[in-house]
Amino acid sequence: LNLLQDDLESLVSSPSSFTAKTGERGTIKPIPNFNAGGDAKALKKAMKGLGTDEKTLIDVLTHRSSAQRQLICEAYQKDTGKVRYLNCVTLQGAGTTESVLIEIFASRSNEQIKALSDAYFNETKKKLTEDLKGEVSGDFSKALLLLAEGKRATDTTVNTEKAKEDAKTLYNAGEKKFGTDESKFIEILCQSSIPQLRQTLVEYKNISGKTLQQTIEGEMSGKLEELLVAIVKCVKSVPAYFAERLYVSMKGGGTDEQTLTRIMVSRSEIDLLDIRTEFKKLYKYSLHSAIKVRNYSYQSLNESGFGTLVLKQNI
Numbered sequence: 326l327n328l329l330q331d332d333l334e335s336l337v338s339s340p341s342s343f344t345a346k347t348g349e350r351g352t353i354k355p356i357p358n359f360n361a362g363g364d365a366k367a368l369k370k371a372m373k374g375l376g377t378d379e380k381t382l383i384d385v386l387t388h389r390s391s392a393q394r395q396l397i398c399e400a401y402q403k404d405t406g407k408v409r410y411l412n413c414v415t416l417q418g419a420g421t422t423e424s425v426l427i428e429i430f431a432s433r434s435n436e437q438i439k440a441l442s443d444a445y446f447n448e449t450k451k452k453l454t455e456d457l458k459g460e461v462s463g464d465f466s467k468a469l470l471l472l473a474e475g476k477r478a479t480d481t482t483v484n485t486e487k488a489k490e491d492a493k494t495l496y497n498a499g500e501k502k503f504g505t506d507e508s509k510f511i512e513i514l515c516q517s518s519i520p521q522l523r524q525t526l527v528e529y530k531n532i533s534g535k536t537l538q539q540t541i542e543g544e545m546s547g548k549l550e551e552l553l554v555a556i557v558k559c560v561k562s563v564p565a566y567f568a569e570r571l572y573v574s575m576k577g578g579g580t581d582e583q584t585l586t587r588i589m590v591s592r593s594e595i596d597l598l599d600i601r602t603e604f605k606k607l608y609k610y611s612l613h614s615a616i617k618v619r620n621y622s623y624q625s626l627n628e629s630g631f632g633t634l635v636l637k638q639n640i
Contacts, residue, residue, distance in 0.1 A: 336523050336561055351594035355390040364389070365400035390594060423461065423548050425587070428570065430472040431555035432563050438475035464507045465548040471515040472556075478518040485524060491517065492528035495540070500533060505544045514556045522560045564599035567592055568607055571600070575615055585616075 364385050371378035371385075386394065433441065445453040454473050461469055491513050498509035517525065529537045538557045541550055558566040567588050574581035574588075592600055604612045 336526070339562075350596040350598045351592070352597045353387070353390055353593040355393055356388055359389070359393050359396075361393070361396040361400040362404070364393075364397045365404055368397065368401060369405060423465070424551065425584075426457075426461070426469060427548070427552045427555050428584075428587075430469055431552060432559045432566060435475040435477055435479060438473065442473070442475065461548075463549070464511065465552060467508075468511045468515050468549060468552055471511065477516060478521065480518050481520055483520050483524045485528075488521060488524035489528045489532075491521075491525045492532050495525075495529055495537065496532050499540050499544045500535070507545065507549060510541065510545075510553055514553055519560055526557070526560065562603065564596050565603040565607065567596075567600045568604040568612075571604060571612065572608055572615070 367381055367385055371381035385397070389397065429441070430438065442453045445451070445456075449456070454470055457470060457473055458466065494509050495513060498506035513525070514522065526537055529535075529540075533540065535543075538554055541553045541557065545553065555566065558569070570584060571588055574584040588600075589597070601612045604615070608615070
């Protein structure tokens with residue numbers, strides 16, 4: 326318990342991936358002397374006729390930033406009249422689950438959620454929050470929609486007295502109460518700033534003797550529990566959260582290739598360096614070796630539009 330408390334105390338002043346800027350801790354960097362037209366022609370040639378030149382696809386797509394891939398996409402469309410989605414994110418359709426929504430909205434900053442919402446509107450001509458209302462319901466819907474609004478407090482100054490007050494509110498709404506007042510958990514966890522929530526985790530442990538995650542797991546169930554636990558994990562460490570998600574995606578009898586691909590792609594320019602460090606710390610072997618042991622199909626990554634990503638970056 327003392328070790329856990331020490332971890333929480335050090336957490337308050339540790340850096341957060343919610344404030345990380347694209348390119349700072351990623352493994353994919355924009356290449357110099359970039360030529361979108363040249364890359365588009367190379368891709369066109371690689372996908373022409375029978376079969377596909379996968380080496381060219383991998384060499385191009387795994388060494389270009391997201392912004393560069395969008396320019397390649399535009400150049401490809403201009404040259405061929407066809408659209409190739411090299412890095413498209415959607416929240417509807419085949420393969421979308423509530424767990425994917427939880428992963429996305431629990432781990433993204435306000436700026437990232439706004440960018441996602443803008444891209445969603447440009448693609449569908451619909452508001453993201455309106456479509457989400459038709460996809461989810463109940464307290465889970467209330468929490469998810471609060472996150473999807475992208476209005477989490479962003480102040481970096483911690484109010485210790487407020488943290489104590491919020492911790493007491495959470496304790497009274499959960500452990501101390503017969504039944505659980507989920508609304509208090511939703512309000513605090515989905516709206517407070519990350520530094521403030523970190524202090525609240527410390528204060529909650531002081532009051533309860535349990536961690537807030539342990540309380541949520543004991544008091545709640547279903548997708549709301551999954552979402553609130555994901556938020557707590559991301560408040561503590563976004564890279565550790567994604568390291569765990571990657572581990573689970575490769576655990577057991579098969580590989581969850583969609584999750585593996587999605588995380589590798591979406592974090593490749595943000596904090597994949599930190600994710601691989603956390604993976605090694607948590608599981609005592611490297612992310613690269615985990616993927617190799619699972620005999621992960623590089624072809625699946627290629628077909629999903631990105632390729633082997635950062636496997637040459639000493640994951």
